[in-house]
Amino acid sequence: MVIAIGFEGSANKLGIGIMKDGVVLANPRHTYITPPGQGFLPRDTAKHHQAHALDVLQEALDEAKIKPEDIDVICYTKGPGMGAPLVSTAIVARTVAQLWQKPILGVNHCIGHIEMGRLITGADNPTVLYVSGGNTQVIAYLEQRYRIFGETIDIxxxxxxxxxxxxLKLSNDPSPGYNIEQLAKKGNKFLELPYAVKGMDVSFSGLLSYIEEKAPGLIESGEYTPEDLCFSLQETVFAMLIEITERAMAHCGSQEVLIVGGVGCNQRLQEMMGIMAEERGAKLYATDDRFCIDNGAMIAQAGWEMFRTGQTTPLQETTCTQRFRTDEVEVTWRS
Amino acid sequence: MDNSATNSEPLVVDLSIPFPTSREAEIAYGTLSVDAEPKRSSVKKTVVHKDNMLHIHFESNDARFLRVSVNTFFDHLGLVVQTMERFGPPRLK
Structure with a gap:
């Protein structure tokens, strides 16, 4: 029996989760929500994590009904992500690892998403679409690496x-993407937007500039509603993602597709992916917001797998790094 | 802080932080000595612990970078101390 605790703080979510041999014992999370029209900045996000980390940690221990001495390994997000929030979260992990005399392990955030998705859905060897606020990648496993088949070339x-x-000045509560999704459900007039798939890669910045520039005028004139624009944006960007995912599946001969990351809880994306999978005779695996959106349990789960194969990180090497590619990690726990 | 320094003589901040025990100073050292200063920062920071004290030396030619570095350090130190208060005391080695 191995109990792992995971500390996640690479973006605006501070999450601490506890995993015991594939069972989620606790997974509390606190999200930094900014006013409408504003994004989250590194410094303010770090302050948020510093203010809430200890309460969330206590909540996790209480919910899991375990004592610190029951824990076998402390896992934290090493990267990729925003520097200051990552470090703030790692500081708590390093300190409790020393207080409690436990080994510590730095975990790649993307690997956390993949391993949690595999655990929760039971997908064995899926092609993975990892879509979030900071990452967009199509990934398949081959010979001890999660290999990136396609990704965004900009945002x-x-x-x-x-x-x-x-x-559109939409609320950031619970998340801006969720509110876009709700509006999109009521939209029906499609605006053609630049569709940018380049080989196996996608690009969103040109599309964003286009719609940012056009939106105020189109809404003002009554030609399109905000709902129509959310609908058009979702249909376009999701179609691009489905296209590269399908190509990766065809290349790998894969019969499973797994969606992970915060955007992965979008029902329309899951629906579109489901249609593509069905046409190919493949199976779609997806999770809900508890595990799609950044959380501590996913870091604990990936760490649990790493720890199982004998890995730990010496304290002096428990740094954080803003850039940390999925394919840099040697996957020692899969055959 | 020595503000009289010129470009040839760097600005310096020295901090000495006492902890209840030397073990706690050692833990604070273990946590706070890991992270390098940001690449764009010109600050040189050294952390040492001796008995129950943590000594931190900051050095830079740029007062702004120095201030940011010291402020960030205090934020992190506060977090370490709070973590010790709520989830300590340290288990015996």
Whole structure:
């Protein structure tokens, strides 16, 4: 029996989760929500994590009904993500690891998403679409690496959605993407937007500039409603993601597709992916907001797998790094 | 802080932080000595612990970078101390 605790703070969510051999014992999270029209900045986000980390940690221990001495390994997000929030969260992890005399492990955030998705859905060897506010990647596993088949060449799809939400002054509670999704359900007039798939990669910045520039005028004139624009934006960016995911699946001969990351809880994206999977005779795996959105349990789960194969990180090497590619990690726990 | 320094003589901040025990100073050292200063920062920071004291030396030619570095350090130190208060005392080695 191994109990792992995971500290996640790479973006605006501070999450601490506890995993015991594949069972989620606790997974509390506190989200830094900014006023409409504003994104979250590194310094303010770090302050948020510093203010809430200890309460969330206590909540996790209480909910899991365990004592610090029951924990076998402390896992924290090493990267990728925003520097200051990552470090603030790692500081708590390093300190409790020493107080409690436990080994510590730095975990790649993207690997956390993938391993949690596999655990929760039971997908064995899926092609993975990892979509969030900071990352957009199509990933498949081959020979001890999660290999990136395609990715964004500029901004992440979630960043594109979030920034359009700011143009419309939508609420950031619970998340800008969620509010875009709700509006999109009521939209029906499609505006053609630049569709930018380049080989296996996607690009969203040109599309975002286009819709940012056009939106105020189109809404003003009554030609399109905000709902129509949210609908058009979602249909376009999701179609691009489905296209590269399908191509990766065809290349790998994969019969499973897993969606992870914050944008992955979007029902329309899941629906579109489901249609594509069905046409190929493949199976779609997706999770809900508890595990799609950044959380501590996913870091504990990936750390649990790493720890199982004998990995730990010496304290002096428990640094954080803003850039940390998914394919840099040697996957020692899969055959 | 020595503000009289010129470009040839760097600005310096020295902090000495006492902890209840040397073990706690050692833990604070373990946590706070890991992170390098940001790449764009010109600050040189050294952390040492001796008995129950933590000594931190900051050095830079740029007062602004120095201030940011010291402020960030205090934020982090506060977080370490609070963590010790709520989730300590340290287990015996």
């Amino acid at each position: 992440a799809v979630g960043n594109c959605l979030d920034r359009f939400a700011r143009v």
